Amino acid sequence: MTRIRRNKRFTFLVILPCFLCLPWLAYSAAKPNVLLILVDDLKPALGCYGDTVAKTPNIDALAARGMRFDLAYCNQAVCAPSRFTLMLGSHSTSTGLYGLGSQLREIVPDAVTLPQYFAKYGYRTESLGKVFHIGHGNNGDPASFSVPHFKDKVIEYLDPASTDGGKLTREEALFTNQKLGEIRSLPRGAAFESPVANDDDYADGRVAAETVRRLEAAKQRREKNGTPFFIAAGFVRPHLPFSAPKKYWDLYNPAELPMPKREDAPYGAPAVAGKRGGEIAAYKPVPTSGDYSEGLKRQLIHGYYASTSFVDAQIGKVMNALDRLGLGDDTIVVLWGDHGFHLGDLGIWTKHTNYEQANRIPILISAPGVTKAGSSTRQLAESVDIYPTLAELAGLPKPTGPQPIDGLSLVPVLKNPAARVRDHAYHAYPKRKLGRAIRTERYRLVEWRNPGDAVEKAEYELYDYQTDRVETRNLATERPDLVKQLAAKLAKYPEPIDLKKRPTKKQSAAPKAPAAKSPIIVNKTIHIVAEVNARGIEPNGVVLAQGGREHGYALHFIDGKPAFDVRVNGKVTRIAARQPLKGAARLEASLDDRQMSLTVNGKLIASFSSPGLIPVQPKDDLSVGQDTLSAAGDYPAPNLFNGTIISTRVDAGGKPRRGGEGNR
Numbered sequence: 001m002t003r004i005r006r007n008k009r010f011t012f013l014v015i016l017p018c019f020l021c022l023p024w025l026a027y028s029a030a031k032p033n034v035l036l037i038l039v040d041d042l043k044p045a046l047g048c049y050g051d052t053v054a055k056t057p058n059i060d061a062l063a064a065r066g067m068r069f070d071l072a073y074c075n076q077a078v079c080a081p082s083r084f085t086l087m088l089g090s091h092s093t094s095t096g097l098y099g100l101g102s103q104l105r106e107i108v109p110d111a112v113t114l115p116q117y118f119a120k121y122g123y124r125t126e127s128l129g130k131v132f133h134i135g136h137g138n139n140g141d142p143a144s145f146s147v148p149h150f151k152d153k154v155i156e157y158l159d160p161a162s163t164d165g166g167k168l169t170r171e172e173a174l175f176t177n178q179k180l181g182e183i184r185s186l187p188r189g190a191a192f193e194s195p196v197a198n199d200d201d202y203a204d205g206r207v208a209a210e211t212v213r214r215l216e217a218a219k220q221r222r223e224k225n226g227t228p229f230f231i232a233a234g235f236v237r238p239h240l241p242f243s244a245p246k247k248y249w250d251l252y253n254p255a256e257l258p259m260p261k262r263e264d265a266p267y268g269a270p271a272v273a274g275k276r277g278g279e280i281a282a283y284k285p286v287p288t289s290g291d292y293s294e295g296l297k298r299q300l301i302h303g304y305y306a307s308t309s310f311v312d313a314q315i316g317k318v319m320n321a322l323d324r325l326g327l328g329d330d331t332i333v334v335l336w337g338d339h340g341f342h343l344g345d346l347g348i349w350t351k352h353t354n355y356e357q358a359n360r361i362p363i364l365i366s367a368p369g370v371t372k373a374g375s376s377t378r379q380l381a382e383s384v385d386i387y388p389t390l391a392e393l394a395g396l397p398k399p400t401g402p403q404p405i406d407g408l409s410l411v412p413v414l415k416n417p418a419a420r421v422r423d424h425a426y427h428a429y430p431k432r433k434l435g436r437a438i439r440t441e442r443y444r445l446v447e448w449r450n451p452g453d454a455v456e457k458a459e460y461e462l463y464d465y466q467t468d469r470v471e472t473r474n475l476a477t478e479r480p481d482l483v484k485q486l487a488a489k490l491a492k493y494p495e496p497i498d499l500k501k502r503p504t505k506k507q508s509a510a511p512k513a514p515a516a517k518s519p520i521i522v523n524k525t526i527h528i529v530a531e532v533n534a535r536g537i538e539p540n541g542v543v544l545a546q547g548g549r550e551h552g553y554a555l556h557f558i559d560g561k562p563a564f565d566v567r568v569n570g571k572v573t574r575i576a577a578r579q580p581l582k583g584a585a586r587l588e589a590s591l592d593d594r595q596m597s598l599t600v601n602g603k604l605i606a607s608f609s610s611p612g613l614i615p616v617q618p619k620d621d622l623s624v625g626q627d628t629l630s631a632a633g634d635y636p637a638p639n640l641f642n643g644t645i646i647s648t649r650v651d652a653g654g655k656p657r658r659g660g661e662g663n664r
Contacts, residue, residue, distance in 0.1 A: 053305065064374050066371040093494075129150065211231065379410070455491075521653075528564075560581055566611055626639060
């Protein structure tokens with residue numbers, strides 16, 4: 001272990017898929033630097049976590065420099081919300097930032113993010129690659145950093161065959177905020193490719209190279225004027241598509257890859273907990289329905305491991321530069337994965353669940369002079385803990401928000417792996433119901449209940465990881481005493497934010513509107529009236545919507561143009577204006593068994609043959625100003641409306657049901 005001298009400047013390097021920070025000595029007058037490295041979709045499929053197949057020598061070397069957290073968990077297993085929890089130190093249930101398209105500055109306008117907090121104390125803050133989530137209508141948070149963000153691709157292909165000859169694919173469009181209202185009309189991109197290519201032909205290679213340049217410049221700046229740096233570098237692989245140079249695929253024998261041990265849902269699990277399809281169905285040759293072939297499963301798993309080795313090599317370049325520049329002895333390195341990843345276990349692929357594979361993450365913390373090299377701990381850690389931990393390590397005051405700071409400092413654990421600051425981790429995932437979970441060292445309890453619902457209506461899952469590591473059986477009905485014990489811990493958390501009832505920044509100064517009521521629309525004609533004001537802006541987003549992936553309707557705007565979507569049996573029929581709207585307008589949309597129509601200020605602007613009346617009452621309720629849960633229209637939810645909604649009304653079958661009236 002390298003000793004730190006009193007008169008030496010200290011540096012923090014934070015890499016986010018495996019490390020946490022170190023408590024830089026309080027007696028040092030110089031502030032430590034921080035380098036934060038985030039890795040997308042990285043589960044602990046790493047050599048340092050005991051995976052004998054993974055080829056990850058650079059991440060393993062980083063683990064050997066400091067402490068490995070063996071029981072670390074994200075707070076929500078999806079990209080944007082997980083990154084919000086990291087950057088805010090707040091659970092998604094405390095902020096309402098549940099969705100990919102959640103707008104930070106609309107929902108928590110006065111939040112002080114982790115880099116903003118460091119900037120307050122004289123740090124130059126920079127970001128590269130995937131730090132905040134950009135895409136799905138989200139543009140990240142430029143306010144968090146001192147200099148413009150170094151942006152690169154998330155979805156990337158080199159082989160023209162991967163994109164049907166160079167066409168814009170569905171996921172490329174989502175991650176670049178293009179054609180968000182036309183996603184299902186676009187082709188699917190390939191789930192994997194393995195061309196002969198250089199590392200910097202892909203975004204992660206370019207981000208690594210630029211991070212090295214930023215470290216070089218930061219060292220010169222520090223030597224010249226003493227300015228400390230906070231650099232956040234985000235890598236996208238092993239996020240889909242599994243695009244990586246062939247040499248990384250060649251590291252693995254496909255016949256030796258670990259295959260899923262169980263491909264059925266846990267016995268006795270509630271239906272709301274499961275998942276089939278989802279994100280992975282946006283890629284070819286993945287079937288949109290039906291079973292995957294054994295060969296396809298093996299190719300997908302091969303791609304995940306190859307992509308992990310590719311990103312490992314890029315992290316190695318950054319760490320090598322750190323040492324070459326003489327910063328290694330003075331630098332805290334934190335590596336963090338934003339969430340885990342299902343590789344066919346329980347029949348699930350990607351994330352978006354409350355199960356172990358989607359929520360367990362790597363956190364590695366190298367703290368010279370504080371942590372023991374090659375150490376590990378079974379302290380349960382969460383993403384929200386990184387914010388207060390880094391603040392304490394840097395000698396900054398304890399952060400107080402104004403957003404809720406739900407994380408705990410892990411500095412006592414960094415000093416002593418046997419120390420404990422909590423006895424469980426907390427995470428959540430919203431589906432038709434909100435699932436909130438308690439993960440102890442042995443058990444996980446998941447409570448499925450929407451905000452405001454009586455506890456008696458909750459559905460529970462209980463798993464024992466000492467006897468059942470692959471979650472074969474829900475023990476909730478067999479162990480009621482244990483359910484009661486763990487549920488009591490969960491009950492100590494604040495009631496989760498119900499996003500449907502939370503005002504956004506644009507709504508906050510206006511009188512609160514009555515909650516929208518959901519009309520019964522099964523086999524009924526529908527007539528919608530909405531008054532909106534888009535003066536001075538190009539309107540975008542959902543005015544109102546009811547329904548989800550199978551059935552429903554939505555009145556919304558795309559690039560300033562009003563549109564009416566009707567979804568029947570999963571298929572969306574859309575009519576839309578040809579010209580954008582300016583100023584205030586009264587919109588009317590109608591559906592009967594013959595046609596659907598859209599009127600603006602009393603003028604018919606679009607009509608089309610009816611897809612039929614909606615045959616099933618949608619599970620998702622009526623929402624105003626956004627599509628709260630799964631999308632009823634052909635756009636990514638929640639798709640917040642950026643204008644002013646004056647009033648809404650939905651008449652079903654001739655019986656009027658009023659939504660919110662008043663400024664929203």
